[in-house]
Amino acid sequence: MRQRIVTGVLAGALFVALTIAGGWFYTGLLILLAIIGFTEYVTMNGFRWHHPASLLGYAGVLLFVLPWDELGVTAPSVLTIIWMLAFLLLAVTVITKNRTTIDGAALMLLGALYVGYGFAAMNEVRQAGEDGLFWTFLAFGCIWASDIGAYFVGRALGRTKLWPSISPNKTIEGAAGGILLALVVAVIGSWMEPSVLELPEALMFGLLAAIAGQFGDLIQSAYKRVRDIKDTGKLLPGHGGVLDRCDSWIIVFPLLVLVGLLPT
Known part of the structure; x- marks a missing residue:
């Protein structure tokens, strides 16, 4: 640990x-x-x-x-x-x-x-211009908030398995906690930069980032089960490989770009 x-x-x-x-x-x-x-x-x-x-x-x-x-x-x-x-x-x-x-x-x-x-x-x-750093950290903030919320809410309140055949430790309660915390981060982003991100857009941003991020994690879990491996690599001791750590990132960023919630 x-x-x-x-x-x-x-x-x-x-x-x-x-x-x-x-x-x-x-x-x-x-x-x-x-x-x-x-x-x-x-x-x-x-x-x-x-x-x-x-x-x-x-x-x-x-x-x-x-x-x-x-x-x-x-x-x-x-x-x-x-x-x-x-x-x-x-x-x-x-x-x-x-x-x-x-x-x-x-x-x-x-x-x-x-x-x-x-x-x-x-x-x-x-x-993407002078606001590129804001958008980057907002996206990462929502992704990380989703991970943190899902982990702690899942540990505290998790009872109902989300997808046991793919990831046996994930729960519906944890997933909901992750979504809620990502929404909080998105709303804070809107409060900090209201001229850049309005509240309705922020709510959609946080919701999609959390859902897509959790799917990114599940996608990698499903793939590792098919290949019968624990980690994709050994780059980071205790954390696995790049795809283990970035599985949510490489789903969330493209999706938010494609639906027009992230600028390029």
């Missing part, structure tokens, strides 16, 4: 500092996390990092997460990246005479989108 707390505090402090610094400090961190996260995904699915399908997946992740505008290059659209990556992965199944199957190609396409666009959305929000 002590190792878990120390690791969490140090990693959290570094992450907050780089987020505040912004620019290439934050961008570089997200690129690194995306690469490590995709490596965990590749390993979970029984691929080697240098497999042709894996290499194409890494390329797809980088195409998503690199800040093309800052590099002075016209950014390819998300649809362009997805289609080209799908075509190349399907071409690999032909070139390898099905030693790389269509199932493997689909896994790498899904992983590149899941990991790559997830971290790309975080970077887009942070770079």
